[in-house]
Amino acid sequence: MNTSAKAKGGMSWAWFHKLGSPKWFYGISGRLLPWLSIAAALLIGIGVVWGLAFAPPDYQQGNSFRIIYIHVPAAMLAQSCYVMMAVCGVVGLVWKMKMADVALQCAAPIGAWMTALGLVTGAIWGKPTWGSWWVWDARLTSMLILLFLYFGLIALGNAITNRDSAAKACAVLAIVGVINIPIIKYSVEWWSTLHQGATFSLTEKPAMPAEMWLPLLFTVLGFYCFFGAVLLMRMRLDVLKREARAGWVKEAVAKHLGHTASPRHGAER
């Protein structure tokens, strides 16, 4: 009985150790990537066309509200990405899991792009709606701080040449900075603000009709799939570089080159 319990314990942790194995990650991510990419393209495509052409105009904002279908997914992803990085930071620090460090550092530029996109689309939406591109409002300011946190993480990762020190420093900054996420979330409730709440509606009108929020659901899910796909692409390259000396990486690189480089190689001889 003792041994069976032990085996069971071993079983339940096996996935966690696998997750930390670059080789296992490279294999599984290669199989996952096409599906994530297809899902992202379909969901974003359908959501954008639906939101731009078929959703009814807002009775107050007219057609400028259609920016919501890219603004909300970008802003949500910007925050989710940061939370994911903080979780990776904890996993990396506590369990010394290599793949968590890889995920943390590969996600930072994507998160920065999404934060910038949220801020820019918000500014473009703010001009016709509030009459101003930018206001020093709690929500906007805390999102700007998020962008600087991403810049800080990217700079820190690049500045420290020792891989373990860089991973540790980035993990600590990611964990400390996560305090900004609830501030962003509740900024519209704690401080008086121009930015509308999470109900999607500028006024106190009840929830938006389904033909307005369904396209948003599509683009939000699409953006998450997109994030998964581009994060895996970055992580896969990072794994190839980090594990360049491992036998399985040499094999994988040779296999990738087999399609592109070796015919030319053969012709030279």
Next chain:
Amino acid sequence: MSFESFSDFLAMGKHGLYVWSAYGICFTVLAINVLAPVFARRRYLQQEARRLRRESIT
């Protein structure tokens, strides 16, 4: 379809410039995020191919 004609669709009420610039920027950012890792991977594999060729000669 919530628009009468294609020109109506392009005009977006009087918000055409705002809506289309926001979407244009969005798809540019998405494209950058796809192309950056694709090109980085290609560059790395070419670099590895050169290195392997050098090593096989020496």
